[in-house]
Amino acid sequence: MGKWSQLAGEVFLQWLAPKPGLRWLDVGCGNGAFTELLIERCAPASVHGVDPAEGQVAYARSRPASRLATFELGNAMALPFADQSFDVAIMPLVLFFVPDPPKGVAEMARVVAPGGVVAAYSWDMIGGGFPYQALQAEMREMNAVVKVAPNPDASRMKVVRELWLGAGLEGVETHEINVQRTFENFDDYWATVLKGPSVRSGLAAMKAENLARLKYRMRVRLPEDANGRIRCSARANAIRGRVATAKAAAH
Numbered sequence: 001m002g003k004w005s006q007l008a009g010e011v012f013l014q015w016l017a018p019k020p021g022l023r024w025l026d027v028g029c030g031n032g033a034f035t036e037l038l039i040e041r042c043a044p045a046s047v048h049g050v051d052p053a054e055g056q057v058a059y060a061r062s063r064p065a066s067r068l069a070t071f072e073l074g075n076a077m078a079l080p081f082a083d084q085s086f087d088v089a090i091m092p093l094v095l096f097f098v099p100d101p102p103k104g105v106a107e108m109a110r111v112v113a114p115g116g117v118v119a120a121y122s123w124d125m126i127g128g129g130f131p132y133q134a135l136q137a138e139m140r141e142m143n144a145v146v147k148v149a150p151n152p153d154a155s156r157m158k159v160v161r162e163l164w165l166g167a168g169l170e171g172v173e174t175h176e177i178n179v180q181r182t183f184e185n186f187d188d189y190w191a192t193v194l195k196g197p198s199v200r201s202g203l204a205a206m207k208a209e210n211l212a213r214l215k216y217r218m219r220v221r222l223p224e225d226a227n228g229r230i231r232c233s234a235r236a237n238a239i240r241g242r243v244a245t246a247k248a249a250a251h
Contacts (some may be wrong), residue, residue, distance in 0.1 A: 002197045005093055006130040007179040008236045009034050009241045012092065013041045014174050015238060022087040027076050029096030032060030035069050045133060048081070050074035062078045076104040076211060084113040084130030095160065096149040107168045114245040118169055120160065121238035125152040132199050138217045139202065142210060147202055157199035157237045168242030177236040185228045186219050
């Protein structure tokens with residue numbers, strides 16, 4: 001979990017404002033960084049993390065959070081849990097990677113108890129909210145390979161709202177998350193970019209001369225303040241809804 005993701009994740013959890021002692025499911029938990037954050041911030045009774053990548057799950061199990069959380073392999077579109085197993089199901093920065101977003105949301109709703117919360121947040125990929133959008137725009141201009149999420153449309157507020165309503169969730173609310181970072185100078189920015197989990201592999205694949213050209217283009221593109229600092233912003237769309245209490249009668 002990079003710094004950008006952490007900043008947005010903290011705002012997301014503050015917005016959810018959950019009471020302590022709940023049973024949580026983290027869908028697409030990756031290496032467990034967000035799971036660890038929610039344990040620190042939300043005092044859950046239990047947490048299950050699910051991810052399809054074996055290496056990510058193995059790393060998550062090595063974290064201190066594993067003392068409270070359980071991490072396992074799983075598919076967002078076929079969650080390995082019984083109906084009504086959790087009080088909260090979340091999908092942090094994952095929805096646009098799910099091959100079938102409606103199925104993924106329906107699965108979260110299935111495993112959450114009546115009255116429980118189903119929530120997610122995603123970088124606004126279509127609306128320009130991705131932290132490294134300017135960098136990726138320059139990479140595309142240079143015909144460099146840019147990793148693209150398979151379902152970027154699932155990051156749009158209108159689309160996710162329709163997904164939540166389509167899953168029968170009630171009291172659906174949306175929230176725009178805006179976060180900012182200040183870099184001391186361009187070198188600070190560039191060093192951070194080279195380690196950025198979302199773009200690191202693409203940059204590493206570039207030839208040295210092309211990477212140097214990209215660095216120059218970004219230096220020209222990014223404005224500095226009077227002290228040489230660079231301020232960058234990002235935006236994510238968050239959503240939450242509750243499982244209908246009438247669900248209990250259906251089972």
